[in-house]
Amino acid sequence: MKNTPFTAIHLALGAKMAEFAGYNMPISYSGINEEHHTVRNNAGVFDVSHMGEFILRGDKALDLIQRVTSNDASKLSNGKAQYSCLPNTTGGIVDDLLVYCIEENKVYLLVVNASNIEKDWNWISSYNTEGVEMENISDRTGLLAVQGPNAVKYMQELTDMDITNLKYYTFAKGTFAGVENVIVSATGYTGSGGVEIYFDDKDGAGEKIWNEIFRVGAPHGLKPIGLAARDTLRLEKGFCLYGNDINDSTSPLEAGLGWITKFTKEFTNSEYLAAQKANGVSRKLIGFEMVDKGIPRHDYTIVDANNKAIGVVTSGTQAPSLGKAIGMAYVAKEHAAEGSEIFVQVRDKALKAVVVKIPFA
Amino acid sequence: MQFPEALKYTKDHEWIKIEGDVATVGITEFAQRELGDIVFVDIDTVGKALQTNDVFGTVEAVKTVSDLFLPLSGTVTEFNSSLDTAPEAVNQDPYGAGWMVKMTIANQAEVADLLDAAGYKALIGE
Numbered sequence: 306m307k308n309t310p311f312t313a314i315h316l317a318l319g320a321k322m323a324e325f326a327g328y329n330m331p332i333s334y335s336g337i338n339e340e341h342h343t344v345r346n347n348a349g350v351f352d353v354s355h356m357g358e359f360i361l362r363g364d365k366a367l368d369l370i371q372r373v374t375s376n377d378a379s380k381l382s383n384g385k386a387q388y389s390c391l392p393n394t395t396g397g398i399v400d401d402l403l404v405y406c407i408e409e410n411k412v413y414l415l416v417v418n419a420s421n422i423e424k425d426w427n428w429i430s431s432y433n434t435e436g437v438e439m440e441n442i443s444d445r446t447g448l449l450a451v452q453g454p455n456a457v458k459y460m461q462e463l464t465d466m467d468i469t470n471l472k473y474y475t476f477a478k479g480t481f482a483g484v485e486n487v488i489v490s491a492t493g494y495t496g497s498g499g500v501e502i503y504f505d506d507k508d509g510a511g512e513k514i515w516n517e518i519f520r521v522g523a524p525h526g527l528k529p530i531g532l533a534a535r536d537t538l539r540l541e542k543g544f545c546l547y548g549n550d551i552n553d554s555t556s557p558l559e560a561g562l563g564w565i566t567k568f569t570k571e572f573t574n575s576e577y578l579a580a581q582k583a584n585g586v587s588r589k590l591i592g593f594e595m596v597d598k599g600i601p602r603h604d605y606t607i608v609d610a611n612n613k614a615i616g617v618v619t620s621g622t623q624a625p626s627l628g629k630a631i632g633m634a635y636v637a638k639e640h641a642a643e644g645s646e647i648f649v650q651v652r653d654k655a656l657k658a659v660v661v662k663i664p665f666a
Numbered sequence: 667m668q669f670p671e672a673l674k675y676t677k678d679h680e681w682i683k684i685e686g687d688v689a690t691v692g693i694t695e696f697a698q699r700e701l702g703d704i705v706f707v708d709i710d711t712v713g714k715a716l717q718t719n720d721v722f723g724t725v726e727a728v729k730t731v732s733d734l735f736l737p738l739s740g741t742v743t744e745f746n747s748s749l750d751t752a753p754e755a756v757n758q759d760p761y762g763a764g765w766m767v768k769m770t771i772a773n774q775a776e777v778a779d780l781l782d783a784a785g786y787k788a789l790i791g792e
Contacts, residue, residue, distance in 0.1 A: 321702075336757075337728045338703045533702065533729050600706055600726040623705035623728050630705075652724070 309354035310447045310511025318529060325532060326419035328355040333531035340534035341625040344497050348453035349530035350518055354511075357422035357443040358503070359415045360407075365435035367410050373432050374404060375557055375578075377567040378413070381406035386474045386492060389565050390557055391428060392574045396581070397553040398560070400425050401545065403492065405476060414488075414503075418547045432573070447506040451518060452530075452538075456499030457491075459522040464489065468500060482517035484510045494535060496542030496664065534625075541624050543592055543633065543663030549603055550590060550619040550633055558582055559635065560590045561663070588616065589641040592663035594631050597656035599649065601632035606650040607640075615640050618649060626666045633663070667695045667792065670761055674777065675786035678735045681761060682780060684771070689738055692765040693725065693756065696790050701727040704756045707749045707766055709734070715741045718776060722767065725756070734766065738776045744768040 306329045315322060320331035331352060333340060343349045361369060370378045376389035385406050391399035400421040405414035417425045422443055433439060451460055461469050466477040468489050476490035481502060488503040504510050519527065536546070545551045545560055557566045558581050568579050595601065601621030609615050621632030632649070640647055643662055648655040669675070674682040679697035683690040698704065709723030716722060716736045723734045723745075736742070746765050749755060756764035771777070781789065 321699075332729075333702060336703055537728060598706065599708070600731065602731060623726070625703075625728070 307355075309352055310506045311352040311354065311515060314512070314515060315352065315529070320529070320531060326355055328419060330355060331529070331531040333533045334529050337531075337533045337537060338625045340528065340530045341537050343526070343528045344453045344495050344530055344534065344538055345626055346454070347525070348451060348456040348459055348499065348522060348527045349534075350515075350522070350527065351450040351452065351530050351532075351535055352448075353450050353501075353535075354447045354506070355419035356448050357417040357419055357425065357441070358446045358448075359417065359426065359429070360440040360442055361413045361415065362411065362438040362440070363436065364410065366413050366437045368435060369429070369433055369437045370404060370413055370415070371570055371572065373429050373573055374402070375562075375567065375572055375575075376404070376565040377569055378404050378406070379570070381409070383407070383409050384475050384477065386476055386490060387565075388474075390551070390562060391425065392557060392572065392578065393553060394574050395553075396556050396574065396577060398547070398551045398555060398557060399428050399553070401547050401551060401562075405488070405490070407478075420548060445506050447504050447511045447514075448501060449514065449518070450493050450495075450499065450501045451522075451527075452493045452495040452499035453497050455525065455527075459525060459527055460489070460500055460502075460518070462521045463517050471500070482514045484514055487514075494544055495538040496544070496666075497538065537622050537625055540620050540622055540631065540633070541626055541664065541666040543665060545590075546620060555590070555635070556581060556586065559586045559588055586638065588635045588637055590619065590633055590635055591641050591660050592631065592633055592665055593647060593649075593658045594629055594661050594665070595649070595656060595658050597658070599651045599654070599656040600630045601634075601649045601651070601658070607634050607636055608648045608650055608655050609640065610646065610648065612648075612655060615647065624665060631665050632658070636660075667699070668761070669694065669783045669787055669792070671783045673761065674737075674780035674782065676735070676737045676780060677789060678737075679790075680735070680737050682737050684777060687771050687774075688743075689740070689769050689771050690765050691737060691767050691769060692760055693734070694786070695760050696792075698757045698760045698764070701725065701730060701732060703728045704753045707746075707753055707756065709742070709745045709767060711742045712745050712767070713742065715772070736769070737780060738769070739772040740769045741772070742767050742769045
């Protein structure tokens with residue numbers, strides 16, 4: 306199992322740890338609900354150093370990115386980032402990712418899911434026929450997400466870069482907490498605002514950044530947050546989790562990711578996806594709320610009033626901010642309209658639920 | 667972590683308080699910590715006669731769900747209905763307000779198979 310630059314700190318804090326994508330990661334510290342509310346109401350720090358980072362360099366780097374991703378990376382100028390995905394050739398998704406434009410037409414940073422680092426690297430490499438210089442910097446890149454309505458205010462104290470006015474999905478590069486060459490990006494996976502901080506993991510940079518973040522934030526109630534609350538926070542906002550809500554066999558259009566699927570260019574399987582868009586999808590990723598008491602979980606079956614299977618739950622939880630149980634599921638399109646009554650098969654019971662709008666909160 | 671001496675325990679992380687032919691059952695402090703914030707205790711076996719290790723309900727935490735196994739043969743007689751509105755009591759007071767069911771004990775001989783506090787602590791490496 307791999308460690309992040311912060312593993313020793315998590316252990317010293319008494320975090321509940323577990324293996325995630327081959328890394329020893331903090332699942333929770335004080336408790337999921339408390340951590341969740343800390344992020345929604347104030348600010349919290351996530352160690353997400355397990356995420357993968359690739360640098361793509363060269364005159365053909367943009368061409369390669371355009372070829373393998375569904376969103377239109379030609380729209381990116383220096384300092385801008387976009388959410389995108391890597392479609393496969395069989396109608397599904399290899400991974401979802403962020404594309405950062407470090408230097409337009411020359412240098413890009415791709416941020417991918419930890420569990421897919423090797424798969425993505427091999428996938429992108431297989432399309433690299435024009436000699437784009439690719440570098441996997443995952444193992445030497447640390448990443449902290451500082452999220453919540455007060456996160457930027459606290460973090461501004463640690464840098465001369467203007468991060469207060471960073472627009473969503475833009476970033477700045479400079480000195481942060483005394484560490485040079487840090488990317489501060491107005492992105493995140495919580496829907497509560499904040500920044501993500503990328504740095505080279507050398508000369509104790511991780512520990513320095515962590516300590517500085519808590520020096521300025523802890524007096525205001527900033528706390529460390531585990532991966533469990535990261536999941537409830539993202540789910541309330543309806544953000545897809547690779548491996549749960551999207552995978553090798555779900556299409557971006559089914560997943561509601563049409564907004565990052567741009568048919569203004571050619572990309573892997575774009576012809577098939579364009580036809581799928583024209584013909585309409587047969588199932589859709591929807592949000593639902595439980596009406597009967599119960600908690601939906603990944604892989605539970607969705608049935609209709611006649612007990613006929615119509616779909617499957619992809620993610621589910623008790624939502625701490627809402628005080629109710631919510632989930633996402635693929636259901637046949639006839640059942641996908643808001644207000645549709647569906648039933649979640651929880652053990653031996655079919656529990657009533659209703660299709661609602663995403664985001665939930 | 668606390669493991670009261672007066673209680674019996676199972677390898678499935680339940681505690682049992684024996685009072686004559688009646689047992690009160692809950693989950694241990696270790697179990698509630700492992701589960702995290704508990705949001706729903708689902709028990710629909712009240713009135714049912716069950717065997718040792720039968721599933722008598724489930725406990726839902728934010729991130730996970732776990733079956734509850736009956737520690738002794740007998741009939742579930744009562745569910746702690748205050749958990750319907752305050753499931754967090756299982757986290758906050760696992761041996762008190764967080765009790766889950768009461769049951770009658772069908773076969774007192776089975777009590778001898780339960781762990782004592784020292785045996786349970788050894789099981790979880792405390």
